[in-house]
Amino acid sequence: MNNIAERPLNKMLSKSLEKYVNSLKSKKTREQELCYLAEGEKITLELLKYGIQPKRILCTQKWYDTHSDFLGNMVSMVTILKDFELEKISEHKSAPEVIAIAPIQRNEIKISKSQMMLVLDGIQDPGNMGTIIRSADWFGIKDVYVSSNCVDIYNSKVIQSSMGSLVHIRVMEADIEKLLSANSDIPVIGADMNGIPIKQIQKRKPCFMIIGSEGKGISQNLRPYISQYVSIPGAGSAESLNAAIATSIILSHWVTS
Numbered sequence: 001m002n003n004i005a006e007r008p009l010n011k012m013l014s015k016s017l018e019k020y021v022n023s024l025k026s027k028k029t030r031e032q033e034l035c036y037l038a039e040g041e042k043i044t045l046e047l048l049k050y051g052i053q054p055k056r057i058l059c060t061q062k063w064y065d066t067h068s069d070f071l072g073n074m075v076s077m078v079t080i081l082k083d084f085e086l087e088k089i090s091e092h093k094s095a096p097e098v099i100a101i102a103p104i105q106r107n108e109i110k111i112s113k114s115q116m117m118l119v120l121d122g123i124q125d126p127g128n129m130g131t132i133i134r135s136a137d138w139f140g141i142k143d144v145y146v147s148s149n150c151v152d153i154y155n156s157k158v159i160q161s162s163m164g165s166l167v168h169i170r171v172m173e174a175d176i177e178k179l180l181s182a183n184s185d186i187p188v189i190g191a192d193m194n195g196i197p198i199k200q201i202q203k204r205k206p207c208f209m210i211i212g213s214e215g216k217g218i219s220q221n222l223r224p225y226i227s228q229y230v231s232i233p234g235a236g237s238a239e240s241l242n243a244a245i246a247t248s249i250i251l252s253h254w255v256t257s
Contacts, residue, residue: 010079013058013088017079021058021089024101027152034104036154040096045070046164047102053077058086059098091156104154107170110143111183112206116254118144119176121222122213123243126151130161131244132211137165139251145174145208147219180208180225188225190218191246195229198253209250214243 021037023029030036035055038044041063047054048070057071057078064071064080071078087095111117118141123129129151136144146153153171180188189201190210210226212218218226232241232249241249 011081013079013081013085018089021099021101025091025156027154030104030152030154034106035101036104036159037091037156038100038102038159039090039092039098039156040160041098043102043159043162043164043167044098044100046167047100048074050167052102052105052167054100054102056101057098058089058101060086063097092160107172109145109172109174109179110170111186112143115143115206116141116251117186117206117208118247118251119179119208119210120144120146120150121176121210121219122147122216123150123211125214125243126155126157127161128214128242128244129153129155130158130163130166132247133158133162133169133171134165135244135248135251137162137168139248139255141251142169144169144171145176145179146171147176148173176210177221177225180222183208184225187227190223190226190229191231191250192217192229193231193240195231197233198230198250201228201230203254209254211243211247211250 024033024035024037038047038054044057053074054077057074058081059078060083061080064078068075083095086099090096090099118136120129120132123132123146133144151158153166159166187204187207188210189207191212210218210222230250232246
């Protein structure tokens with residue numbers, strides 16, 4: 001346990017802190033401040049585990065008492081809040097015991113010459129986006145490129161559904177058309193209901209795998225770059241799979257079969 005001199009001095013939710021936290025719920029402010037709200041123990045501990053130092057940690061006394069030794073020299077960044085204060089600033093229905101104000105990681109585009117790279121085009125549902133990031137992490141995908149018309153990857157629901165995986169892999173917003181054009185030597189595969197059944201397709205590494213939006217599919221301006229389409233055959237009467245489930249099936253086949 002830390003001694004008294006090392007304990008957090010801040011033990012209240014000031015008006016200025018409350019205003020600042022609430023401002024980070026806006027994408028515009030997140031981009032200006034280059035930080036986001038990481039709500040919950042899972043992602044907070046993942047940040048610390050991967051050496052990403054939060055700008056501020058807001059937590060209950062109970063959470064601090066349990067994790068104080070793990071925080072080390074970051075104790076000065078901790079503000080102890082009451083449960084009702086965390087409820088005031090949380091975007092979750094059930095407020096967590098800890099919220100970290102985390103720095104946004106600006107990853108440089110580095111093209112893999114040995115792995116699949118996932119490209120997300122127009123994914124709007126935050127739950128799907130977070131689940132796709134989590135699935136990519138599970139199946140060992142290191143690089144995920146998202147188009148500018150995707151949901152913000154630092155949206156609270158994306159953070160929540162990614163379960164800490166956003167910290168593990170490189171997720172980058174990119175001009176997808178420029179990305180594909182500049183790397184024309186790498187095969188581009190698109191997920192499409194009219195594509196070749198996935199079990200019949202030749203797996204290629206490296207490659208770009210494009211997953212389109214839930215409602216519109218892959219954008220027309222990207223289709224000229226696609227050399228092959230892949231589909232997931234069904235056996236029932238549902239019209240389609242959502243983007244997150246389809247991505248997980250494709251990644252499972254690509255990585256494990």
